Amino acid sequence: xxxxxxxxxxxxxxxxxxxxxxxxxxxxxxxxxxxxxxxxxxxxxxxxxxxxxxxxxxxxxxxxxxxxxxxxxxxxxxxxxxxxxxxxxxxxxxxxxxxxxxxxxxxxxxxxxx
Amino acid sequence: xxxxxxxxxxxxxxxxxxxxxxxxxxxxxxxxxxxxxxxxxxxxxxxxxxxxxxxxxxxxxxxxxxxxxxxxxxxxxxxxxxxxxxxxxxxxxxxxxxxxxxxxxxxxxx
Numbered sequence: 001x002x003x004x005x006x007x008x009x010x011x012x013x014x015x016x017x018x019x020x021x022x023x024x025x026x027x028x029x030x031x032x033x034x035x036x037x038x039x040x041x042x043x044x045x046x047x048x049x050x051x052x053x054x055x056x057x058x059x060x061x062x063x064x065x066x067x068x069x070x071x072x073x074x075x076x077x078x079x080x081x082x083x084x085x086x087x088x089x090x091x092x093x094x095x096x097x098x099x100x101x102x103x104x105x106x107x108x109x110x111x112x113x114x
Numbered sequence: 115x116x117x118x119x120x121x122x123x124x125x126x127x128x129x130x131x132x133x134x135x136x137x138x139x140x141x142x143x144x145x146x147x148x149x150x151x152x153x154x155x156x157x158x159x160x161x162x163x164x165x166x167x168x169x170x171x172x173x174x175x176x177x178x179x180x181x182x183x184x185x186x187x188x189x190x191x192x193x194x195x196x197x198x199x200x201x202x203x204x205x206x207x208x209x210x211x212x213x214x215x216x217x218x219x220x221x222x223x224x
Contacts, residue, residue, distance in 0.1 A: 044202065044215060047214065061212050101161060102164070
């Protein structure tokens, strides 16, 4: 079964840091572009970042550049998102997704609040 | 505001055909393929159309996609109550060097 499982979402104070993880199974992770997408409460989808299968190409949405870092470990079939200098507006459900945004994980909730 | 525009809402009665539009620019839809997703409340999105008009396995053939110039459309024929969901389009944007999602369309089955 193709599956993505995110973890790491918690309540954090503004300015804090957090690392999200995404465990992949059921497909060839090591040859797949991977994405992080977020959805603020009651809002639409916003692409955050993606990474090529070998890590040689990485792209970010402008609002997270310099604060977030996407990475992967193909030996562990895992995708990561290091989030620093968190802001209230980063509060959202964070999803990892495969190529063409398929499949999606169930999401992990990040809340940035004092 | 997203650089890719969708109508906020759409509706139809069971059995009808509805279309949802996705309007972009020459740097996104005009140059790159469009993917479509639906999302039910409290769940993750799911791919329903990829590469403008390709249906993944398991998606009913009631769903179809098309593209012309800088606009794309998702059509759902034989509308069913279980089609009621939020629908999003997505495309790569060459100017932004990133993916852009439409703002989403809430489809209501009357």
